[in-house]
Amino acid sequence: MSKTMYEKWMEDIILEETGGKDVNSEILKQYQIKEIRKTIDVAKKSKYYGEVLKYIRSEDIKDFEDFKKLPFTTPKALSDNPKSFLCTNLEEISRIVTINSSGTTGISKRIFFTENDLLRTKEFFRYGMLNLVKPGQRVMILMPGSSPSSIGDLLKQGLDAAGCEGIIYGPVFDTEDALKTIKVNQIDCIVGIPVQVFYLAKLKSSNPKYKNLKLKSVLLSADYVPRAICEEVHKAFNCPVFTHYGMTEMGYGGGVECSALNGYHMRDVDIYTEIIDPLTGEEVTEGSYGEVVITTFKREGMPLIRYKTGDMARFLKNDCLCNYVFKRLDYVTGRVDENINFKEGRFISIGMLDEIMFKIDNLLDYKVVIEKDKFITLNLSIMPVNKDIPINYKNIEEIFENDKYLGPLIKTENISIKFTETIDNIDISNGMKKRKLLNWR
Template sequence: MTGLGTLDAWVGRTIGVGWLPTRRDLDAYQLRCLNETIGKARVESPFYRSLAGWPETSHLDELKDIDRFPLTTADDLARGDPSLIALPLRDAVRLVTIPTSGTSGRQKRLFFTEADIEATVAYFEHGMATLVRPGSCVAIAFPAERPDSVGDLLMRGLDRMGAIPVALPVDGPVEALVAALRELQPAAIAGMPVTLGAAARCMAADGGPPLRIETALVSADSVSPSFRTALAVIWGTEVFEHWGMTETGYGGALGCDAHDGLHVRETDLHIEIVDADTGRVLPDGSEGEIVITTLRRRGLPLLRYRTGDSGSIAESPCRCGSVLRRLRLAGRIGEPVALGDGKRLRPEVIDDAIFAVTGVIDFLVEFRSGRHMVVGLVTSDPRTVDEVRSVLRSHPAIGPALRAAGIDIAVEIAVDPPPPPCRKRRVLGVEHVA
């Protein structure tokens, strides 16, 4: 693998320095872009034009001065009154509507221009070059049929860098996905953890020919240690994590060979970490809510947008040599499972414990009537039911928490039809707390 040297070189060209950028180069570029974005948003976006709490002086002298500006929330984006859009709708080439958790009946609507789409394709082109060689076949396990969807943009970026992207059938049973992978024999794969984990475990259990996949780009959900281990054992895969969301223009931060945090897409995003309760900016190394400000997006700029994800900025330089800041992810804000009496469990802990059982292909977790944790397994071995039950009861965090809250564990084979493999993993039927 090539590390992030290729990406840093592209960043240098993109920000206009023509060489490998220094931290000073990046800070100067971000400061210039922030001032441009703030000025345009205040003049052309009805939302930011009327936003209360705007400082008297909009110009930033230093990057840290951005904390003078108010935070933007998903509810602001979903409400859309006044609109955050800073261009005529005729200039938008892509409209994305996505649900907003905790906002009843509302959806976030995001608009992208041709320039926004091009920036994302370029990021995917150069980011994927750090883990995929030209000429390599890359299996895409994201939905890619819709133009300008994340799967489509990723395939366009891979095509530009000389790889051969092929979309997998992700809207059917996992067996169809496995059959396509065996026929394709890809050198790399990209998809969500649930999708890739189910495919790998299904392949390991069905008695068919094994497959070797060198690298995997995993995005759109948390990555557990047991998932990494499964892909390494079954496919011999090195997992590279990616963080992004529709609000970031899909691309956001990418892991490197050091596997010690994800390098931020600093050509297009300024990132802060804030206290989720107070909104106060936290120093590097402290865990809090990830807040983004878009740098080059002119159609729908986002200033200090609360992502709902938790993480921290690494304090020390990366071993790979990149000067790009590193984001360490820590799960989703507001989604610990409330068990009662102040006791909580993070969904990522449950996910890691269950998927660590080798017979598990896929699973669903649901809390029923407040006192029953029901795990529905997809497995080819009925003995897996007892193994999962035993693992959950003996787990040092899960077992005591459930017993203290008076919650019993039921593990069963999931009824037909099995859950679709292309999805995020969520714990159902529970109260979430911030």
């Protein structure tokens, strides 16, 4: 397997700025330390970092160990006063993105981008998409794209620059219409939100008129991706299913899979990524799960330093056949603050439940509400593919009980599973909302 265009793009940037002849771990380190120092200098122009990093000199950061002594930036700090992170005048800001909080305070985060910040994102989309599409192919974007520099619009511009035709459809609210559009427009690839593409896969598999509809590739993005969904989408569309990891704070793009489909190749030219223990703040051992922390490079409007994303993941060894240098992140399993935690580090996450629930044949979607009284109850509401086919609730209970991780946990913690209702729609799966556990009380 040869190097991808994505890898070559990052290597060219690194070699141009370091003067090296070949990219290896040491050259990458030199590049990232240099970018970290630049980020510190730019960030100190803001009110927030000007105070937090008052006594930090960028030239004193000699290696990553020096850098890891700097304090973390929390989502709360960003929500409390977004403008205090601004490093430019508002007149230089081309786009402001508001991220609604999932917490109880209702405080939203606002992320600011200059035109150059957006250009970096478009370049990432351009070369990242070449991991799964070829020039001349037609790509349907199932994400918001009606406003300038929205994620769909930026992706379309990146695809256009890659020689592909990007067609913005928007989030899927009518699965029948979306499948018709794919068929009529002879689409080669779709990019969409995992659960919404899962809806398309289920409808395609159950409707004979879409039997011969195939794609050349699929990219799932904007939320963490259960393996069970990837398997169903692959089976339905008979093509490889790629996944992308990113968030608005990263400049939308964080990492993308290559054709090996074995973890995200991180955007190391624009982001430095760490994995920490969310409780102690210390770096975890290699291969261990922890919280993803990012530092952005080359950002003019709102650089972020050691920003705690709240996502749980781990690093994989850098032994992919397409590259041996850039970091690979394993698939995100869920959110740090949305797990049900037990003693001895055991927990239940939405990701664990997804891997079980999305394998159920007649299940289109579900939601879970957690009740905590004397014991914990998982209240499951199910949205079936076909309402005329009964859901085998007993079978689902048995799958939970036989799961090698959840089974023993259910027994030792006296967790009960209750099926509350069959539902017609689940709002959380529409638009750009993240999947999560609900109402733990």
